[in-house]
Amino acid sequence: MRYVITRSLAGAWLVVLVVGSVLPADTEEIQPAYVFGDFVLHAFGYFGLTVLLVLAQRNPRILASAIVAAVVGLALEGIQGMTADRDPQVMDALANSVGAFAGAGFCWGKRWIDSGRKPWDRAPVTN
Numbered sequence: 001m002r003y004v005i006t007r008s009l010a011g012a013w014l015v016v017l018v019v020g021s022v023l024p025a026d027t028e029e030i031q032p033a034y035v036f037g038d039f040v041l042h043a044f045g046y047f048g049l050t051v052l053l054v055l056a057q058r059n060p061r062i063l064a065s066a067i068v069a070a071v072v073g074l075a076l077e078g079i080q081g082m083t084a085d086r087d088p089q090v091m092d093a094l095a096n097s098v099g100a101f102a103g104a105g106f107c108w109g110k111r112w113i114d115s116g117r118k119p120w121d122r123a124p125v126t127n
Helices: 002-022 032-055 062-080 090-115
Strands: none
Touching: 002 032, 002 062, 032 062, 032 090, 062 090
């Protein structure tokens, strides 16, 4: 049941990202303070997508999930170039990738903490 819920959440999160990336933007003028906020918004969106993709798997492939999320972000930025109202931005693509790989780092950190290993211990944990 857990995987059904997390897969549904990951799918819904992906739909929100696609719709938010492709719908026309009604911003006539972007405020300078919003540029940083836009970077954070993109990074957070793909951070969440990576975490949800990892949680939706029985045997999580963290790096593969981050790569998929980053490729989705790059593809959506490319698709924005095909729309009449949107322009692809390099900084948005970078923010998407940073967020995806930050999500992978979070998942790796959580896996390490859950393993019970000490930072200085290189031997695998045996129970």
